[in-house]
Structures are given as structure tokens and as C-alpha cells.
Amino acid sequence: MTAVDEVKIGGMGASRRRVEDNRFIRGKGNYVDDIVLPGMLHMEILRSPLAHARIKSIDASKAWAMPGVRLVLTGETMAARNLAWMPTLSYDTQAVLATDKVRFQGQEVACVIADDPYIAKDACEAIFVDYEPLPPIVNPMQSLADGAPLIRDDKENQSDNVIYDWEVGDREGTDRAFAQADLVSKIELHYPRSHPSPIECCGSIADFNRSTSKLTVYMTTQAPHIIRAAVALVAELPEQMIRIVSPDIGGGFGNKVPVYPGYVASILASILLERPVKWIEDRTGNLISTGFARDIYLHGELALRKDGRILGVRMKATADHGAFFSDAQPSKFKIGLMHSAFACYDIPNAHLLARGVYTNKAPGGVAYRCSFRVTEAMFFQERMVQAAADDLGMDQAEFRRVNFVRDDDFPHRTPWGFLTDSGQYSKCLDVGLEAIGYQDFLKEKEEAAKRGRLLGIGISTMTEPLGAGNSREYDILGIKMFDSAELKIHMTGKALLRTGAKSQGQGHETTWAQIVAHELGLPAEDILVEEGDTDTAPFGMGTYASRSTPVAGAAVAMVSRKIRAKARKIAAHLLEISEEDVEWELGRFYVRSQPERGVTIQECAMAAYSNMPDGMEPGLENVAYYDPPNLTWPFACYIVTVEVDPETGVWDVLRLVAVDDCGVRINPMIVEGQIMGGLTEAYAMANMQFITFDEYGNCIGSNFTDYLLPTAWETPGFELHEVVTPCPHHPIGAKGIGECAAVGGPAAFVNAVMDALKGTGTRNIDMPLFPDRVYEALQTGADVSGAPPVRIGEA
Ligand code: MCN
Ligand code: CUN
Numbered sequence: 001m002t003a004v005d006e007v008k009i010g011g012m013g014a015s016r017r018r019v020e021d022n023r024f025i026r027g028k029g030n031y032v033d034d035i036v037l038p039g040m041l042h043m044e045i046l047r048s049p050l051a052h053a054r055i056k057s058i059d060a061s062k063a064w065a066m067p068g069v070r071l072v073l074t075g076e077t078m079a080a081r082n083l084a085w086m087p088t089l090s091y092d093t094q095a096v097l098a099t100d101k102v103r104f105q106g107q108e109v110a111c112v113i114a115d116d117p118y119i120a121k122d123a124c125e126a127i128f129v130d131y132e133p134l135p136p137i138v139n140p141m142q143s144l145a146d147g148a149p150l151i152r153d154d155k156e157n158q159s160d161n162v163i164y165d166w167e168v169g170d171r172e173g174t175d176r177a178f179a180q181a182d183l184v185s186k187i188e189l190h191y192p193r194s195h196p197s198p199i200e201c202c203g204s205i206a207d208f209n210r211s212t213s214k215l216t217v218y219m220t221t222q223a224p225h226i227i228r229a230a231v232a233l234v235a236e237l238p239e240q241m242i243r244i245v246s247p248d249i250g251g252g253f254g255n256k257v258p259v260y261p262g263y264v265a266s267i268l269a270s271i272l273l274e275r276p277v278k279w280i281e282d283r284t285g286n287l288i289s290t291g292f293a294r295d296i297y298l299h300g301e302l303a304l305r306k307d308g309r310i311l312g313v314r315m316k317a318t319a320d321h322g323a324f325f326s327d328a329q330p331s332k333f334k335i336g337l338m339h340s341a342f343a344c345y346d347i348p349n350a351h352l353l354a355r356g357v358y359t360n361k362a363p364g365g366v367a368y369r370c371s372f373r374v375t376e377a378m379f380f381q382e383r384m385v386q387a388a389a390d391d392l393g394m395d396q397a398e399f400r401r402v403n404f405v406r407d408d409d410f411p412h413r414t415p416w417g418f419l420t421d422s423g424q425y426s427k428c429l430d431v432g433l434e435a436i437g438y439q440d441f442l443k444e445k446e447e448a449a450k451r452g453r454l455l456g457i458g459i460s461t462m463t464e465p466l467g468a469g470n471s472r473e474y475d476i477l478g479i480k481m482f483d484s485a486e487l488k489i490h491m492t493g494k495a496l497l498r499t500g501a502k503s504q505g506q507g508h509e510t511t512w513a514q515i516v517a518h519e520l521g522l523p524a525e526d527i528l529v530e531e532g533d534t535d536t537a538p539f540g541m542g543t544y545a546s547r548s549t550p551v552a553g554a555a556v557a558m559v560s561r562k563i564r565a566k567a568r569k570i571a572a573h574l575l576e577i578s579e580e581d582v583e584w585e586l587g588r589f590y591v592r593s594q595p596e597r598g599v600t601i602q603e604c605a606m607a608a609y610s611n612m613p614d615g616m617e618p619g620l621e622n623v624a625y626y627d628p629p630n631l632t633w634p635f636a637c638y639i640v641t642v643e644v645d646p647e648t649g650v651w652d653v654l655r656l657v658a659v660d661d662c663g664v665r666i667n668p669m670i671v672e673g674q675i676m677g678g679l680t681e682a683y684a685m686a687n688m689q690f691i692t693f694d695e696y697g698n699c700i701g702s703n704f705t706d707y708l709l710p711t712a713w714e715t716p717g718f719e720l721h722e723v724v725t726p727c728p729h730h731p732i733g734a735k736g737i738g739e740c741a742a743v744g745g746p747a748a749f750v751n752a753v754m755d756a757l758k759g760t761g762t763r764n765i766d767m768p769l770f771p772d773r774v775y776e777a778l779q780t781g782a783d784v785s786g787a788p789p790v791r792i793g794e795a
Pocket of ligand 1: 506
């Protein structure tokens, strides 16, 4: 007998088809809105039409009088239970239902719970709210201006609209580097708001059972255990009496990490009415009130030596957080991991100054396919790098190569204190340049220019930190960041695996089984993977920041190894030899001196329940909690070529080459799917996705006719390549991949268009690069800003 064939059993490296797709492609997924409970009521939210206004009074009497209405909740009802405000994940407070003022358009003002959703909606419209309009603020410049109205007058000690001033790095050292520079390259950038817009909006069904005192909440959350802890603390309910179930999720992309007022209101309503209460957000509700990302302004400077070396970097970032600071991010860092910028470059000095401000916009800064502001960090980095190469008159690929951290320079400490541990940056760049035919394209571009055609090539190279924690440095509201896996091997050798992560479409049911197959030699199809139910899953911090593979995936490997260690003892017993004489090959233990004498892992499983050695605890199950020693640092190189039409400003992608190094790939097909999805989102952000605010604070882009999702029709083709540098500290050498392409991609598109416009004088066009913006740049040679307009005049 020989070891099982790993690829055949669907182990690591197998492009195994996604098991979850069995139900998804048949339309048999089980989303929150699919769940129907006996006696269930429906909740709708009344939202503010104004961005900034004092609430003088709310008259809900007409709503109460409507047949089928069971409950109307207002700020006042909530305040009576101390629930009008809730804590955010960033130590701020957020209104659940407005009491004093509304602070953004779309803010939750009242909820109606009724027999069906239509009655609830009609009743919302019957509520009369008397507003006294106040001047709205839609951008930070306005917010910081003298005499700007105070947005958060609810907070004691808040006398202006500043949320935080935060600083990291070496200010003096960086100043010295700039003093020694041959050239200083400067650029002003704005990463506009964007929205994750998952296909399924947010929703919850709260079901409080008075007779058992148990509260069950089915909800669209990426982090069920954090929600359970939050409900226990905020609602002061005993934790064992709270069960959070996150069923199938129709995409999360970061939208489903925070706690939203709708969840809280549905829970309170169920407790008051003692009936299940369902809240399902509509598309506009989702787009205007939940999950906004980005919205950071940057003044960036690079200190450069003539030979191309970067001596220092200065970043001054201003983040527009909207009315409440509700970012989900590690507590220590006010502007997320913005200071992971430039981690792939060997730079001696760096300084970051960050300021967060309130505006009359929906809470923003929630990560969207972005490991805590890393998307902004890498976009700024790569836009600054390209501008610097242009300022030096240096080839943009060469400029990157000269400054890369070298392969023999790991572990490498970045000037902002991160430790990167592995990578082959130049190799990835070379693979990319070779694939795109770099030198040929440069010639083609020159030729085309002679005939008035504008071609451009954009590069984006970056390493990003994925997989928080370790628990020493990363926590959310004091809860340390680690993760878990629990593995139960049944008598017949079939298994049940549960983790503290929660897939939203990433394919965990497929890939986790592959890790177990790799470690134990059990066929992947024999392993059932479950996530998302706090009554059954081991405690974990959920899925975001591409942390599942780095942390929960590592726990899956570790729990499998614990099982193997016990199975080895059982094998020794079955083979009647001492444990030291037992050898392992995939799926089987054997006698060292007699390799043909062995027992399979399945035989060990059976023995664990029927023939265990004397004194051994029966059964074959275990749990592992994994606290990673470091983040994982995947690397990516994205190269885009474009042609810009000088007459219209329209630009087309000619080619896109992606080289990703996420370490060892568990399932290459799923990894490629993640990359393609991310590149599609990157293209959308660069080209078409526009969600902003007018001077009155009205949200523009509040539906899918205005906020565009790219289809297969618009999306360019992708050419994917790989490099593999195993992660040195991850048990199976894997690094995260879920966000790389969305993080690194946007700069490649913008850099390509800016390269086509080189020589016009324009240094930057803010995303999305609409044709009219590109056209304006071609006409004026000036930068084109996408910042929301400042309102002239009074309210
Ligand atoms: N994988 C692999 N080999 C690797 C790394 C990952 O085979 N070396 C596989 C994993 O096992 C997993 C998938 O690729 O099945 C993504 O893994 P990972 O990088 O660990 O990311 P997470 O599972 O933690 O997913 C989170 C990440 C984030 S933060 C956002 S946002 C995002 C993304 O995933 N949201 C998504 N991709 C998404 N894809 C879908 N379909 N839907 C979303 O909401
Ligand atoms: Cu950053 S969006 Mo994902 O981390 O859920």
C-alpha cells in the first residue's frame, strides 16, 4: 500500500470545484431573506431626507393607527432603554435612531414593525418629522474651516469637527532626508468614496423567545462572534443566551463587518414584541447608509536622489469619516494600516500625519476589500511612485526595481515598523514586464504618438499586510485577533470541520477541506465544513482583511496535526509497536522497518471509537486556536496598457497582466477567481463607479443606474501569472489573496491613463477617470479633482 495521491483526493494544489456552488448555481442558497419564521413580523426604516437638521418633533400617530402596524420605534423609544446611541468599533458613538439631530442623508430616524413589509413601508411614510435644516458639510476642507457648524454637538468636549490627529514615523529623520534630497516629488490625491455594494444587502431576523430567554439572530455578518459579544455588552444579555447565525451571504466585501442600526432595532423590536422581526435593507438604503469606504485626501512627498533612490516619504492624509467614526479596524491604529504604504520599497525614513474629520455624510471608512485602509495606502504609494519616476525622468519599472526590498533582505523592517518576511519583488516585476512585452510597448507608444494616438502603460507593485493579528498588536475593542478551527473525525473516517471565519463567497467550504486532506489524507469530499453559527463554531474574529487563510486556515492545519498526533498513538496500538517506530505518509501510518504493514487514517478513526489503547480518551476530535506570529505579506504586480481618445477622453484597456505571489496556493482556481474579482472591482473604481454628494449633502449614486457595477461586457480580459514565495511562518506557507487585486489594481489603471497624458502638465485626475475628466485634463493641462463641491452661501 502507498500514500494517497494528494491531487486526487482534492488536497492542496487541486483546483477542486467549489462545493458551495452545488447550491448556489441551483438557486438553493439560504440567505437571510430566504428565512421565514412562524409569526414573523417585518421592519422598515424611515431615513432622513436631509443631511443636517435639528429634529423639532416626530409625530408617529398616523403610523400607529394603521392596521397591521405593531410597533413604531423612534429615538425617544430607544433613549428610554439607553439604546439611542451605540458604541462603534472605533471608540466613537453612533446614533441608532436619531434623537437630537440628523447628521447625514439616509440616517435612521424611525422604524416601523408590521405584519408585512409593505404596511411597514407605508407606515414609515405616514410618520411626520419636523426638521429645522442646518448647513450641511460635505468635505473636510469645509469641515475644518473657521466657523464651520459643529456636527457632533452631542459629544461632550467636542468643540470642532476633528476626530483624531494621529502621527507615526520619524518626523526629524524624515525632515533630514528631505533636506538632503536632490529632488522632491509632490502630488495631491483624493481616493474618492466607494461602496462595496454586495449583491445581497444587509439584513437581520431577530427572534427572542421569552420562554427560554434565548435570542437568536440570523444576520448578514462577516463576524458573528464579534456581534455576539457586542450584543451581550450593549444589550446586557447573557452571552450563552445569544445565538448569532450568519447563513449564506451574498457577498460581503467589508460591507457586513460593522454593526448597523437596523440590526439593533430589529433585536429590540423582537424583545418587545416577543416575535421574530425581519429587517431587509433595500438597495438605496444599502448604498446611502452602510459600508462607505475610502474618502481620503493625501498630500504626498518623496525625497529623491538623482540615481533614483527614495530617501524619505512624507504623507499627510485627511480622512472624511462622515458623521460617525465607525471604522472596523485594529484599535491601535486611527487610520488603519495606512502606514503599511511603501512596505515593498527599501526606504530609510518615513512620516505619516493623519487627521480624521466629521462631515454630514454616512459613516465612511469601512474597509471595502481592503485590509484596514491598505487600499488607500497602496493607491497613494503607487501614484506617488509613478509621479516621482516621471519627475526624475526615469523609467517607471526601473525606478521600482532600484527601490525594491531585495530578496536577501528579509526579514525587513519598514520605516513605519512593520516586519515583512518574504518576497521576490523583482522577479514578479520581471514576469509582468515580460508578459506585457514592455520594451515593445514603449516603442509602439512612441510610434503611435507620432500619429496623434495616446497610448499609456501603468504599473502597480505592492506588498500588503493581510491576516490580522497577531494578538500582541491587533485587537478590536480589546478583543484580541486570532482564530480557530474545530475538527471532528467520525467513526467511519468522515469529518466535520468548523472555523471562526465566515465565508461570504470566498469558497471556504472547499478550501478548508483541502487543508485537512493535505494534513490527514482524508478525501476532501469526506469533510463537511461549517461556519457562521456561534452556538456551534469555535470562537473566532470572522472574515475580513483576508485573514481567513492566514489565521483560520492556519488553525485548520494545526487542528489536523493535533488529530494526526492522536491517530499516531492509535496506529502504534493497532500495529502493536511503539510510537517511535511509526512513520507517516499521506493518509497512512506504517511500521518503519516494514513499510507494507500499516493502517489508514480511517482505520485509526474507527479504532478511536472501538479499539482505543488502554487509558486513552475515546474519540477523535480537537480544536485549535491560532495566534499568528505575523501578518502575511503577499506581493502583486499589475500592469495595464490603455489607449486614450484625445477627442473624447474615452480610454480603453488594451491589456492587463497580473502577477500575484500569495505564497502556496491551496486552490489555484479559487485564487484566480479572487484575483479576477478584485481586478474587476479595481477597474470599476478607476473607470465608472461614482458615489458622491452634492453641496446639500444629497447622495449621488444611490442606485445601480447611477452607481455602476461592471458586467462581463465592460470588464477587460485579464492575463494571470504566478510566483510562489511560501510564507515562512504559516503552517502551509500560504498568504492571503482575497483583496490583493482590488488593493493594487486601481493605481495600475490610473497610472496607465496618466502615462498616456504625460507631458500635458496634468499630474492627477481623481477616480473615477470619466471621459469628461480626462478630456478636461487634456484641454487644460491641470489636475482634475473629484472632491464634493463646497457649498456657497448659507443654509
Ligand atoms: N486561498 C487559497 N490559497 C491562498 C490564499 C487563499 O486557495 N494562498 C483561498 C482561500 O482558501 C479562500 C480564498 O482563496 O477560499 C480567499 O482567501 P483569503 O485570502 O484568506 O481571504 P478570506 O477568505 O479571508 O476572504 C476575505 C476577503 C475580503 S477581506 C474581501 S473584502 C472579499 C474577498 O475576500 N470579499 C469577497 N473576496 C470575496 N469574494 C467573494 N466571492 N465575496 C466576497 O464578499
Ligand atoms: Cu477589508 S473589506 Mo474585507 O476586509 O471584508
